[in-house]
Amino acid sequence: MQVIQSSGHNGWAVRCDLCEHRFDAAVAGQAAAVAFARINGWVVGETTRCPMCATARVG
Numbered sequence: 001m002q003v004i005q006s007s008g009h010n011g012w013a014v015r016c017d018l019c020e021h022r023f024d025a026a027v028a029g030q031a032a033a034v035a036f037a038r039i040n041g042w043v044v045g046e047t048t049r050c051p052m053c054a055t056a057r058v059g
C-alpha cells in the first residue's frame with residue numbers, strides 16, 4: 001500500500017486516490033493507521049478514498 005506512507009515522527013499519512021485529501025494518523029504502525037482511517041470514514045484497500053469521495057462515488 002504505497003498510498004500509506006510514514007509521515008515522519010508524527011505517524012502515518014493516507015492519501016486519497018481521487019483528490020488531494022490526506023489523513024494523518026498519529027499511530028505507531030501502518031495497520032493501526034489503516035484501522036484509524038477506516039474509523040474516520042476512509043476506504044482503504046486496493047483503492048484509497050477519503051470519506052467524501054467514498055460517499056460521492058463520482059467518476
Ligand SMILES: [Zn+2]
Nearest residue numbers: 016019050053
Ligand atoms: Zn478524496
